[in-house]
Amino acid sequence: MQERFMKLIENFNHLIEQIAEKEFAEKWRVDVNDGSVAFGSARENWALSIPFMKKKKVSFKDIYKIYDESIPKEERQKWVWENAALYEVVLDMAVKHLPNPLEAQKYRIPKIWHGDADSEFGKSLLNCDKNGELAFVVTRIVIDSRSGKEVSAGRLYSGTMKSGMDVYFNNAKKAGKIQQVLVYNGIKPEQLESVPAGNVLAISGVDVDVGETITQKEQTSFEEIKHIFQPVITKSIEVVKTQDLPKLIEILRKVSKEDPSIKISINEETGESLLSGMGELHLEIIENRIKTEKGLEVKTSAPIVVYRESVLKSSAPSEGRSPNKHNSFFIKVEPLPQELFELIDKGDLSEGRIKKKSEQVTKVLSGIGWGADEIRNVKDVYKGNMLFDETRGEVHIGEVIEMVMDAFEMVMDQGPLSREPCMNLKVTLVDIKLHEDAIHRGPAQVYPAVRDAIKEAFKSASPILLEPLQVHMLEVPEALMGAASKLVGSKRGQLLDMKQEAGTMILEARLPVAEMIGWASDFRSATEGRGVSSLRDQSFERMPASIQPDVIKSIRDRKGLAENQ
The missing domain is CATH 3.30.230.10 (Ribosomal Protein S5; domain 2)
Known part of the structure; x- marks a missing residue:
């Protein structure tokens, strides 16, 4: 296990060396000894880093007691809270290793904002000036579970955010007013009258999308927040009870704000709603959230693959x-x-x-x-x-x-x-x-x-159809490598790379999304539940000419298109 962890850290540092600019390549490396790496379990709420272990005088051997069911659960939880609390380790890492906004914005701003750096607004951004003009970027939308209202979280790059402040939404091209200013204490939002530049905070009372640039007057927006992968699987979704249709439309709009990687298409006249995501599992998670968190009974169609022409x-x-x-x-x-x-x-x-x-x-x-x-x-x-x-x-x-x-x-x-x-x-x-x-x-x-x-x-x-392909990293025990390879081949897939690490085989495979319906259960079965599959990359590539006519016909039939349409 230790060998595996060290290999992961080594690979991470190698990635930093490849993509970081020269002045940051060394600074951004992580090291077990300085506390920039921690080990833990989000499920069990524990974490350890080397400096923290020295401070608390605990070791990895002590962690075994967390999983010793002969010890009462309350006693185990108390030990975690006092000796290996996850929040404490992560907060220590953030304080020690994350950059000071006053310094970081000097190199961050030119990368994410392309306005006039010599303007007063530009200077305020570079200096993270709390007395400058307001500049807040929304990076996440959260729906408050109690009130059902939207809370917009993000980073304040300049100025001071105040309750009741009149603001301008640069992407939406409209004015608005801030109702509340909030900061999070753990998962609990706490209301403040004002918060200065350099902080991560949340605001309520505004109807905006992720990526919105909020200022006091019209300014150049920050660059668009782009997601790495495009939606490649679609399901139609409908309510079990017809009278719940307006509720479904409202919930889908909220879901698309909470998770911008989900794309929603709503026809309010016919009631047809389409839910598009990055894979079958992604859509299943959203469907489950609608049922459990939103309390709405829905039914969905079989997955539909998204193609390109x-x-x-x-x-x-x-x-x-x-x-x-x-x-x-x-x-x-x-x-x-x-x-x-x-x-x-x-x-x-x-x-x-x-x-x-x-x-x-x-x-x-x-x-x-x-x-x-x-x-x-x-x-x-x-x-x-x-x-x-x-x-x-x-x-x-x-x-x-x-x-x-x-x-x-x-x-x-x-x-x-x-x-x-x-x-x-x-x-x-x-x-x-x-x-x-x-x-x-x-x-x-x-x-x-x-x-x-x-x-x-x-x-x-010479028109062609492009099909979505995904590259997955498959981690399987050595004894099950043959079964995993056979599964990839049966899915029209291609093995790109193969390497061995401490008794585990790591395969890199490219597979057509159309062949991956049911992949999670198929892979689990082939690897006896001991394999891990993770998405690494995605692209649209030309479909084999031998199957293109049949795929086009099936798409047209599904859409009810006549020959001349």
Whole structure:
């Protein structure tokens, strides 16, 4: 066990060396001897670190008594509280090893806030100035179990948060008022009149999302909080009793705020609600929480895998004509260059419509060698796809470009193959012919023309379906390695790596999500309950051509799509 722990610590430090900047690589290393590593059990509420063991004069041998059932449970719990309390060890670690905000913000802020560092607001952020303008970022939404109201927790980077303060929500573009200011004493929130910069705190009385930047007047927002993995499994969820439908809609909205990695799609007219998460187990946990914590009886469908649509090559321009035959849009579709996709994926190139010259877009794209004309053509960055406008000399383009972007986003949300979202597409408006009279080029004419042009171009560019793949780290006893490997092979999976550590085999396997329905029970059975499977990475990759037609047909059948839809 000791050998295994030391290997884990060594691997962690190696990871820090790889990703940390040079000035922090050594500082951020952890060491058992200085108390930056602790061992414990959240279930049993105990923890130990080397400095703490010396202070309390306890050893790992003493921990055995926690699990000795011949000792009364109350006596064991009392011993833990007095000699190895988890909260005390963790708090000691935080005090000794976490950086002082006054120092940390000087290197944190340039990484997470991209406004003017020389402005008064920028200086307040860098200096963690409690007398500066307010800057609070929401990192978590908690629903109070007693009142049912939202509490928004986060870090205060500048200024002083006060009860009753008028504030501005920069992402939502609206004003609000702080009702209460809270700090947590363990899990118990305690109300204060004010809290200065540098603290982690919570506020009530505001309706915001995770990632919101709260200031006193409009300012540049902090960068978007992005989750590592996208939802790849969907279930439909409905109430057992029809009269509970409004309650379900409200609960789902709260759940999506508490866990932003869950995506909720609600059709209030039909009552259909879709719950999308990172895996089958993730959705099962949310479903159980709705039943137990929220007290609502629900039923769910079988898991549905989320796919993506893309293309392999560039199409010729396709013409889309408006229903009145007076307007034409010529559009081509091609794979998005890898360097652009990576910029979007990393968050360097922000998503959104570009209605005027954007300094951020100009800076990022000029950094990869783009000229001013190419940059000017970028009109929309949407869910890993981009729209370009290469038209020249059309005087009415400004009147229809918003509708073109609307139609582009519609097709990106529901691709031509099977109405699955599109990914990695570069869509270019090459030419355009518009009627002189504005009444003949309204939404009813522009939307279908642009959609048709994109779809036809897409179909002629070697369309493909991308399936979600996950890389899992599998830890199994040596004797059961064969069973684990056989299971991976039966799931269309691929073993990427294999190594041995202190009697345990660690396998790295890449598996299609479509084959992982029921994975938890299958893996538990194959490893006799002694294996551990953890998600390491996720990607969308081209589906084998041999199974693509059948998968597309099954998706279309499930959605009830006719041949020409």
